[in-house]
Amino acid sequence: MGVGSVELSLAGIDGGVYRLGELLDERERVLLLFAHSECPTSRLALERLGPLGPALRTGGVRLVCVVQEPLETAARLARQHRVEALVVAERPPYEAARRFDVVSVPTLVLLARDGSVSGSVVGWSVDALNELLPIRVPDEEPRWKPGCEARPAHDAHRPGPTADSFDELEDMFERGWSDGLPVVPPSADRVAAMLANRDPDRSLGAVPPALGEATLARVAACAVLAGCKPAYFPVVLAAVEAMLDPAFNLHGQAVTTSPPGQIVIVNGPVRRALGLNSGMGALGPGCRPNLTIGRAVRLVVQLTGGAVAGGLDRATLGHHGKITFCLAENEEASPWQPLSVERGFPAGASTVTLVAGDAPLSVSDHRSKTPRELAATIGWAAAATWSPFWWPLDATSLFILGGEHVQLFAEAGWSKADVRNAIYEQIRRPARELRHGETTPLVQTADPETLITKWDDPERIAIVVAGGEAGRFSAVCGPSLGMGANTITREVQWTT
Amino acid sequence: MDYVSPIDERVRQPEPLAPRTGGIEGKTVALLDISKNRGAEFLDCLELHLRSHGAKTLRFSKSSFSRPASADLIEEIALRGDLAVEALAD
Numbered sequence: 001m002g003v004g005s006v007e008l009s010l011a012g013i014d015g016g017v018y019r020l021g022e023l024l025d026e027r028e029r030v031l032l033l034f035a036h037s038e039c040p041t042s043r044l045a046l047e048r049l050g051p052l053g054p055a056l057r058t059g060g061v062r063l064v065c066v067v068q069e070p071l072e073t074a075a076r077l078a079r080q081h082r083v084e085a086l087v088v089a090e091r092p093p094y095e096a097a098r099r100f101d102v103v104s105v106p107t108l109v110l111l112a113r114d115g116s117v118s119g120s121v122v123g124w125s126v127d128a129l130n131e132l133l134p135i136r137v138p139d140e141e142p143r144w145k146p147g148c149e150a151r152p153a154h155d156a157h158r159p160g161p162t163a164d165s166f167d168e169l170e171d172m173f174e175r176g177w178s179d180g181l182p183v184v185p186p187s188a189d190r191v192a193a194m195l196a197n198r199d200p201d202r203s204l205g206a207v208p209p210a211l212g213e214a215t216l217a218r219v220a221a222c223a224v225l226a227g228c229k230p231a232y233f234p235v236v237l238a239a240v241e242a243m244l245d246p247a248f249n250l251h252g253q254a255v256t257t258s259p260p261g262q263i264v265i266v267n268g269p270v271r272r273a274l275g276l277n278s279g280m281g282a283l284g285p286g287c288r289p290n291l292t293i294g295r296a297v298r299l300v301v302q303l304t305g306g307a308v309a310g311g312l313d314r315a316t317l318g319h320h321g322k323i324t325f326c327l328a329e330n331e332e333a334s335p336w337q338p339l340s341v342e343r344g345f346p347a348g349a350s351t352v353t354l355v356a357g358d359a360p361l362s363v364s365d366h367r368s369k370t371p372r373e374l375a376a377t378i379g380w381a382a383a384a385t386w387s388p389f390w391w392p393l394d395a396t397s398l399f400i401l402g403g404e405h406v407q408l409f410a411e412a413g414w415s416k417a418d419v420r421n422a423i424y425e426q427i428r429r430p431a432r433e434l435r436h437g438e439t440t441p442l443v444q445t446a447d448p449e450t451l452i453t454k455w456d457d458p459e460r461i462a463i464v465v466a467g468g469e470a471g472r473f474s475a476v477c478g479p480s481l482g483m484g485a486n487t488i489t490r491e492v493q494w495t496t
Numbered sequence: 497m498d499y500v501s502p503i504d505e506r507v508r509q510p511e512p513l514a515p516r517t518g519g520i521e522g523k524t525v526a527l528l529d530i531s532k533n534r535g536a537e538f539l540d541c542l543e544l545h546l547r548s549h550g551a552k553t554l555r556f557s558k559s560s561f562s563r564p565a566s567a568d569l570i571e572e573i574a575l576r577g578d579l580a581v582e583a584l585a586d
Contacts, residue, residue: 177502191500212504221502252562303502483562 008096010066010088013075018064018088020096024115028062031133032109034102036068037077039148041124045106046081048124048138053085059134061110066090068097068105068151094152104147108132123147177225179295179302179323186221194220194230204237205244208251210306214240218304219296225303226295226324227288232274234494235289236296238352239264239326243297247486253356254307257314260358260480261322262301263398264294265464267340268350270492271328278328280468283360283400283475294326319359321477327466333403334465335410342416343489350492355462356480357398358385365405366472371412374405375422378474383427383454385478389439391429392456395479396487399423402467402474416463424458462487517578521550526577532561535583542581551579 008020023030033049035042046065049056053063063085067074074089090096100109104122110132112118121128126143130136172183184190191200200217207214216237223236243250243262253260266276277287285291307313315322331338340351363381368374382397401409401419409419432448443452455461460479467473517523525546527539536557543553554576558565573580 186500186502188498188500210504213506217500218502218504221500224500225502249560249562251564252560256562299502304504306503484560 008099010090010096011071013071013078013087013089018086020099021115023062023064023086024111024113026113028057028060029113029118030111031056031061031063032096032100032111033063033065034068034097034100034107034109034150035065035077035105036148036151037073039105041145041147042106043077043081044124044142044145045108046077046083048140049108049129050078050081050083050085052135052137053083055135056085056133061134062086064088066096068094090151092151094150097150097152102150102152105150106147107150172225176308177303179299181323183225184227186224190224191217191220194223194228194233196230196233204240207244207300207305208307209254209312212304212306214244214300214304219300222299222303223292223296226299227292228296229288229292232289232293232296234492235266235270235274235293235350235352238490238492239293239297239354240300242352242354242488242490243301245486245488248354248356248488249483249485250301250305252483253480253485254301254305255312255314256480256483257316258481259315259317259319259322260356260478260483261319261325262297263321263355263357263477264297264326265339265353265355266293266326266328266351266492267331267338267345267353268348268492270350270494271331273494276326276328278330278466279333282327282330282466282468290326290328291324294324297326298322298324321357321359327400327464329464330403330466333467333469334406336416336463336465339462339464340489343487345489345491350494351489352492353487353489355396355398355477355487356483356485357396358478358480360400360475360477361385363474363476364472365474368408371409371414371419372422372426374408375419376426378405378476379423379427379454382423382476382478383429385476386481387438389434389436389443390481391434391440391443391452391454393454393460393479393481394456395481395483395485396460396462397455397479398462398464398477400464400466400475400477402471403465403469404472405474406465417458419463420458420461423461424453424455427454428452520546520579522552523578524552524554524576526554526556526573526580528565528573528580528582529555529557530561530565530582530584531558532584533586535561535586538583539581542583 010018012018035046056063065087068090071089074087078087108121110119119132124145126137168185169182172178172185198216202216204214219240223233274289276289301307329338340349341347345351363378365377428451431443431446431450431452434443529535529539546553
């Protein structure tokens with residue numbers, strides 16, 4: 001064992017590149033100190049021996065600290081421990097450490113002038129070092145301390161990037177079974193668990209635009225990929241059924257250059273049973289059922305339906321809601337009938353409603369004192385959705401009202417219809433102010449002073465309640481214009 | 497590992513192209529407006545050019561640009577036209 005004939009080059013923290021063989025010369029021996037930053041004993045060795053570099057050299061031994069770290073980390077260690085010696089950084093595959101069979105750190109290897117190993121010390125031992133070296137090391141506690149696993153030994157336990165290695169998650173990306181984020185591989189076992197006793201070959205219909213058949217097995221595979229628990233599957237199924245209703249026009253939404261996606265709204269007891277978040281941060285991160293149900297629905301569009309962004313999905317920009325967009329109505333904080341009842345389902349039914357819509361635009365209003373003022377603020381926020389001069393909109397805008405805003409309406413005795421009408425009636429502008437850029441035939445032909453409403457019908461204004469009780473915020477999702485997309489609701493077939 | 501594919505893996509055979517007409521003189525060109533803004537203007541201009549080159553023209557339109565053309569409409573275009581031009585968008 002020794003330096004041998006193979007040249008090993010190591011980068012020094014002084015900017016130089018050092019070959020192990022060149023460190024040896026006629027005049028001095030070399031003491032290699034192998035160390036890394038996660039090992040307290042390595043740090044002890046650097047701290048005790050590092051400042052002794054000049055003294056060692058006087059004794060005919062050149063200290064070389066081989067630090068198993070990136071160069072920057074090695075330099076930091078040297079600075080922290082006041083090392084006055086050559087410090088080199090060694091990176092995988094740690095050839096120098098392997099050359100000297102270093103399995104733990106610190107290991108000190110003393111090389112004779114011919115490169116042969118004349119002695120070594122593993123771990124920290126004052127007595128052993130005093131015997132090996134020409135000078136005495138500080139006689140301080142701890143006088144003996146065992147070392148730690150060296151880097152090569154660490155890495156030997158990990159699957160390396162060999163040609164034979166197989167990474168299941170990378171395989172999913174290579175197959176294209178992803179929305180760009182890592183997925184859960186849809187193994188036969190996982191898909192079977194998702195399906196439970198359902199017929200895997202039963203079809204929910206053809207998914208536009210590529211018209212892939214939405215068999216339950218494929219929908220279940222999407223639910224697995226998305227990270228759903230089997231308990232969520234009934235909600236995913238109801239959402240896919242709703243989405244495939246021809247009146248929803250998924251075809252148009254899937255291929256359009258405009259950004260909107262599919263918004264999933266869950267009502268009824270299934271929300272609580274599955275742990276859907278309808279409260280604080282209802283549109284944000286952190287809640288598995290919300291995020292994975294919405295993601296499963298979108299994966300059905302992308303994978304089974306073939307609407308891959310940049311492929312058949314021609315969206316110029318798209319938005320993050322096309323990865324996942326599922327919210328649960330906060331029925332408990334609402335003074336009104338839930339969306340499900342409004343849409344004709346009995347109270348207590350669990351439903352999924354699909355709305356074609358754009359990304360949410362937040363609306364802050366902490367000052368309005370009257371419901372009319374508040375309705376105006378929320379409505380005017382929506383005035384620029386789709387396009388600031390495209391009035392009126394002939395598609396659904398989804399208003400998601402936060403708790404404190406809803407409270408103000410409720411305290412004034414306003415119904416949901418009152419809110420809807422107040423938004424509709426207040427958001428209007430004279431045609432002459434709307435004659436810019438992209439505008440509608442109505443604006444172009446109307447008398448300049450004619451007031452044009454932002455929506456062509458109050459019923460275009462959909463309202464749900466969601467969010468935490470504190471903070472006067474609401475949001476509006478602009479429409480998926482031009483799609484003729486009806487809002488569709490389906491009952492969730494589930495059991496507690 | 498045995499996976500369940502989320503994709504409909506059936507391979508569809510591409511539809512063969514219709515026989516080429518070899519020219520437009522005396523042929524009937526079906527002009528399909530998908531009902532998107534200014535598509536009709538484009539077809540108006542094209543129609544003049546086609547007629548000046550001896551073609552006959554027929555105009556068709558979809559009820560909505562965001563939905564596929566109905567099977568009936570496609571069949572009618574195929575029956576009555578020798579060629580077809582579709583005006584896509586904006």
